Amino acid sequence: MNSRTAAFAFCISLLCLIGGAQAQKAPIYPVVQGKYYKFEKIADGVYYASPELNGTPFPFGSNPFFGANLVVIVNKDDVVLVDSPTTPRAAHALLEDIKRLTSKPVRTVINTHWHYDHTDANSVFGPDVQIIAHDYVRQAIKKFDILNNEPFRSSHRNSGPALVARFQKQIVAEKNPAHKAALQRNLADAQAALKEFVGDIKAIKPTPPNVTYSDRLVLHRGTREIQLLFLGRGHTGGDTVVFLPRERIVATGDLMESRLAYMGSAFFDEWIKTLGALKQLNWAVTLPGHGVPFTDKGLVTAYQAYLADVMAQAAKLRAQGVSADDAARRVDLTAHAKDFPDIEGVGAEVRGIRRVYAWMDETGRK
Numbered sequence: 029m030n031s032r033t034a035a036f037a038f039c040i041s042l043l044c045l046i047g048g049a050q051a052q053k054a055p056i057y058p059v060v061q062g063k064y065y066k067f068e069k070i071a072d073g074v075y076y077a078s079p080e081l082n083g084t085p086f087p088f089g090s091n092p093f094f095g096a097n098l099v100v101i102v103n104k105d106d107v108v109l110v111d112s113p114t115t116p117r118a119a120h121a122l123l124e125d126i127k128r129l130t131s132k133p134v135r136t137v138i139n140t141h142w143h144y145d146h147t148d149a150n151s152v153f154g155p156d157v158q159i160i161a162h163d164y165v166r167q168a169i170k171k172f173d174i175l176n177n178e179p180f181r182s183s184h185r186n187s188g189p190a191l192v193a194r195f196q197k198q199i200v201a202e203k204n205p206a207h208k209a210a211l212q213r214n215l216a217d218a219q220a221a222l223k224e225f226v227g228d229i230k231a232i233k234p235t236p237p238n239v240t241y242s243d244r245l246v247l248h249r250g251t252r253e254i255q256l257l258f259l260g261r262g263h264t265g266g267d268t269v270v271f272l273p274r275e276r277i278v279a280t281g282d283l284m285e286s287r288l289a290y291m292g293s294a295f296f297d298e299w300i301k302t303l304g305a306l307k308q309l310n311w312a313v314t315l316p317g318h319g320v321p322f323t324d325k326g327l328v329t330a331y332q333a334y335l336a337d338v339m340a341q342a343a344k345l346r347a348q349g350v351s352a353d354d355a356a357r358r359v360d361l362t363a364h365a366k367d368f369p370d371i372e373g374v375g376a377e378v379r380g381i382r383r384v385y386a387w388m389d390e391t392g393r394k
């Protein structure tokens with residue numbers, strides 16, 4: 029594995045919880061800086077929350093232990109959160125930071141899907157808080173033994189030590205004294221966060237949503253309309269898209285990120301179709317579960333092309349008798365790097381390619 033491929037694999041091993049270069053220019057929004065989260069104000073009362081180390085962006089910041097980027101929707105009387113952080117500790121940090129935006133209580137949490145970095149802090153919210161997700165999410169959290177399975181298992185075991193090693197290496201190579209100092213702070217933060225993350229595993233109590241839906245659910249909060257839409261299977265079996273029709277904002281979880289998403293739970297051909305339905309919604313900006321806000325529907329089309337290419341190349345290698353793990357080293361997706369610069373060399377994340385193979389077994393696809 030060369031260093032570029034290693035960087036790519038590293039990024040994916042964290043479910044891309046840390047940021048990276050972006051193909052397109054991200055829109056610029058006003059920022060409210062919390063202690064642990066940066067809040068970008070997308071519209072009145074709608075904030076995009078990104079966890080950060082030291083309040084500074086990648087590569088000199090970003091806290092992978094806090095999980096996905098979230099959306100905080102402040103309404104007339106309450107707050108709706110899209111996704112919960114990775115650990116209870118991270119959730120408490122988030123709730124502290126939200127006080128910089130509003131004194132209103134969080135009364136609703138929406139889980140866009142079942143992965144740990146979107147649900148593991150559900151237990152922090154009391155019985156008076158509605159935790160809402162697609163029916164599949166409740167089943168998944170009840171049945172999948174998620175702390176002993178992917179994606180949590182590898183990400184948890186690999187991400188912390190890998191991040192610490194990365195900062196150590198960067199510190200040695202860095203010539204700029206200010207950057208070196210920032211990296212040293214980040215190393216200390218990462219080491220402390222790693223301890224917390226490991227410690228927090230005992231504190232994580234996988235908690236399923238207490239309200240579920242199957243196709244569509246609409247929340248009315250003051251004058252705000254919040255639509256929860258299941259557009260079809262894709263990144264997982266039960267991805268929710270949260271659409272604010274008046275503001276023309278859509279929160280997509282990991283169904284559509286601004287970069288490559290983890291593919292280990294995917295339903296590939298349905299994912300491409302579901303992304304087609306996402307494009308039909310009348311949104312002006314997408315707030316993804318990882319990455320940065322984006323406004324260009326062309327990025328969704330580019331991701332559909334990427335997924336189609338993954339499927340086609342994996343199918344070809346599989347037909348030649350190549351194992352999934354070897355196929356993960358051989359697939360060449362570099363043609364998509366212009367749209368997804370986190371593709372830094374030949375190869376793809378192994379859990380994703382194993383899943384393509386398993387999905388082909390399940391569906392009889394060739």
Ligand SMILES: [Zn+2]
Pocket residue numbers: 043096143145146282317318
């Ligand atoms: Zn995620």
